[in-house]
Amino acid sequence: MTTPEPRVVEALNRALHRLFAERPGLHLLGEDVLDPYGGAFKVTKGLSTAHPDRVLSTPLSEAGIAGVAAGLALAGGEVVLEVMFGDFAALMFDQVLNLISKSVTMYGHVVPMPVVLRCPVGGGRGYGPTHSQSVQKHFLGIPNLALYETTPFHDPHVLLTHALDEGPAVLFEDKVLYTRRMFTGDDLFRVTTTGPSPGWAHVTGPGPADVVLLCPGGVAHRALAAARTLLDQGVHLHLLVPGRLHPLDLDDVLPLLRQPRLVAVAEESTAGGTWGAEVAAQLHERLWHDLSAPVLRLSSKDSIIPSSRHLEDQVLLGEHDIVSGVLGALRSPVRTHVAEKPAAASTGVARPAATITAPKLNNNDETYLVLAWLVQDGDEVEPSTPLVELETSKAVEVVEAGVTGRVRLLVQENTEIGVGAVLAEVVDADAPEPPATTANPTVVAAEPATAPADARTHVLSRAQRGTAAVVTRAHREVPAAFTAVEVVVDVLTDRLRRYSDDSGAQVGLPEAVVKAVAGAHPDFAHLFGTLTGDHVVSLPDAPHVAVTMDVGNGLYTPVVRDCGQRSIADIADDLMDLRMKAYRGEFTAGELTGGTITVSLNLDEGVLLVQPIVMWPQVCMVSVSGPRASIAIEDGVPVRRSVVTLGLAYDHRVVNGRDAAAFLRAVAESLSDPQRLDKLVE
Structure with missing residues (x-):
């Protein structure tokens, strides 16, 4: 033991x-x-x-x-x-x-x-x-x-x-x-020490850091809990915890802060004149050209601390504040990497003072599409000027200039580029006009077509290629199984119609299924887990349900968060907002990551059953068909009923058939049992 x-x-x-x-x-x-x-x-x-x-x-x-x-x-x-x-x-x-x-x-x-x-x-x-x-x-x-x-x-x-x-x-x-107990590591996180005694504790998770959070030891348990929650949402948070706060020595951890997309500091004190502010100031001075965004500062609210525990929780920095702060910052415009160049020689021709390169926006894509320039060639820009829209496989990210001067655009729109590719150069605003734009050697050339000249072809969009990559990985890595049940939804349909009339919310079958699936989380937590190794499943504290959406411009799976504690009307509002973003293709990366289970909606008339694909690293995907007429025998009498097929594809390493059937029965009862519908539709 x-x-x-x-x-x-x-x-x-x-x-x-x-x-x-x-x-x-x-x-x-x-x-x-x-x-x-x-x-x-x-x-x-x-x-x-x-x-x-x-x-x-x-x-x-x-x-x-x-x-x-x-x-x-x-x-x-x-x-x-x-x-x-x-x-x-x-x-x-x-x-x-x-x-x-x-x-x-x-x-x-x-x-x-x-x-x-x-x-x-x-x-x-x-x-x-x-x-x-x-x-x-x-x-x-x-x-x-x-x-x-x-x-x-x-x-x-x-x-x-x-x-x-x-x-x-x-x-x-x-x-x-x-x-709380001393922490030396577990199945997900390990601890190493960086720098001379007493050093910095470097707490790392299962993947490379998207975010590095620097915090004093008193915040460490909240930060570690936030790292687990963010991991469930696809965000890898690493911690740096100092043994000594002051004098502050960052030399040994600077290399760890150059690569992540976001650097943050968190502390329980109120803002202003804090250790975190000093850390942020030094990082801005020493790593400005390496930071993709300003250092995020997280602290308690500007208030005295109440005696009442529920009011105290509202004032003090908590796990949820770290999670929401990090996710909010990741959705903000991204600063480019700006590399300074030597001063111009006295030739009368302006040499670039800096080059702006494409930052790494996520861990899945190595190339992006230059969707649209938000400035004109020769415009003057500030560090916070929105510069360009880069399209990843699933989202569009706005990248800021990160430097002051006159910009020279080096890449044309609708060009595919690699991470680190030079996007633009910036010269002093008073310098002479730069010469004509030249080709960018870091542009990734499109693959040539191989079909005959007279053949009809269909070229996959970036969204379709992103879906193809996910599907290919799922088929390669997930040993999937499938179970389906039939659910009578007459009472549900009537109840949703009355609720919509009474509340003004547009609530239908998709919202009910999302709510019912989330409601099963307390009893089937491992079906909402995230696979972090062949034998380790990270269990989320709350169900975050991804929902498939295809409005003709590619398949998206945006995430409705914290569904278990939210009303069906709130879920309906979120889904409507996400449908509009799918129609416009305006998702951010944060809205497409962090799902703990996915619901595949297949509501077209005549669809009887769809066997979905498990979206690694999730372990389950639920499918639901559109309502169809069916004849049931009740008390010896044929009765016309409206039914849907509810299916579950699952990773057989984590979920067995008995669990799958029990889960589907629980969801089906939430959708069909009159005694449980009032709890569902609230």
């Missing part, structure tokens, strides 16, 4: 016991730190019993405790000071700012100050406005003062040892993190 990792509070307690054994001159000061109480959060449990002369319980005076700690350090001792709540660190701020930190260098020579203030911080426990704050930002930038934060990935002994040796220092400890 595998021994579970210790909880963070246990790891901290062990680290302190080890430090007291290693450092005979170490003292611990704080309020109520003696046994049997052992501190407000039991971090100091057992220390006063083992070292009664070196663990001292103090009066309730934070400023006084900090002054005593400074005096002990100046006299050659080492001190760990426990602040009962990090909020109370405000009461010792004067001692930290004007005595402890300044004593290192204000006496004409360097004076060691091995003082570590341990500060429990953060909300999530309903402790209210004065016991729940994240006060890290108020200590940033104080000369000689190092800042650390506990994480599920860093050994607390390493952090405390480093802090004492580099002191004075503050170690922030997220209170919610105390009860």
Whole structure:
């Protein structure tokens, strides 16, 4: 049996016991730190019993405790000071700012100050406005003062040892993190350390990073949960978690931040003057030409922290805020990669100051179509100027210029290009007009036709080619099976008609099927899973249902998110919006990824049954036919009924026939059982 990792509070307690054994001159000061109480959060449990002369319980005076700690350090001792709540660190701020930190260098020579203030911080426990704050930002930038934060990935002994040796220092400890276990990896995520001690924890998932999120340790558990949710939606989020917040050292992680489509920072404090803002500022200075978009900053709302738990959840940064923030940023216009060129020689001809190349927009396509230029050759552009529309196999992405100057377009519209191809060059706006446009050597040439000159041909569109690639992979990799049932829908049709009349919402069979499929998620979670390896299925927290749409310009599968908790009217509104986007071909990549199961609509008259294809890495696809007349025998009497065929294609490695039949029965009952229809149509 595998021994579970210790909880963070246990790891901290062990680290302190080890430090007291290693450092005979170490003292611990704080309020109520003696046994049997052992501190407000039991971090100091057992220390006063083992070292009664070196663990001292103090009066309730934070400023006084900090002054005593400074005096002990100046006299050659080492001190760990426990602040009962990090909020109370405000009461010792004067001692930290004007005595402890300044004593290192204000006496004409360097004076060691091995003082570590341990500060429990953060909300999530309903402790209210004065016991729940994240006060890290108020200590940033104080000369000689190092800042650390506990994480599920860093050994607390390493952090405390480093802090004492580099002191004075503050170690922030997220209170919610105390009860969580240390994390060394699982079937989906692994942890490695980058950079010198205490280093950055690099948490990586099963694929290359679409997004890299930098966050302090207190946010790590929320960020890891968000990474799992985003993985279900096709977005690969990796984490970078520092052991030391300040001084900030990004050198060793910069190479990891050049390739992802988005870099983000997240922290629980309110915005303004934060660690995340400093990270974003340095990344903009050092990686501006490599970033595809501005660094996304995520923080709690600008508010005091309520005592009520449901109101506290609305204020504090949570998993859902990270997920929605990342997805929203991925839907925003993309900055191009801008490469600077040497200054122009004095020849009278303007040389390009920068080249703009095609960014990598997703992990599926290696080429894109230059759909439309949004500027004219010779126009002046700013970094945020929408420059060009690039069409992927399923979506159209707007790419921004990313630089200031006069643009020279190098690629014609309706040209297929590779990732990294040069799209345009930019010169100083006051430079002479550039010469005529020349060919771009990175353009991908279209394959020549092989049919005879007089033959009639049908050329696949990019959307059709994208569908072909998905279908080919599905046939190659997924051992699919299929089960179907017949469902009587007379009562459903009547109920939907009355609901539409009463509510004004246009609700029909597609909306009902999506809602019924989502309703089966709690009992059949593995049918909504995402295959992340031959033997591992990631289970989503909520059903995100993709729906097939073909309005004559290609097959799309946009995603209706969080269907389980939403009304059928809301689902109808989403489907109507997605149908219009399918008609116009205006989907973003984010709207086409993240589905946990797909519904294939085949409602044309006369269609009896359709066997769909499982869309890897999903494990199931539901198909539904259009209503048709059927004769049923009820109480010995022939009765005319309206029925549809409900089918399920499934990955036989994950789902067996019995599960498939039970799932279809559950969905069918939601569509046909009068007692369950009211719950469905609400």
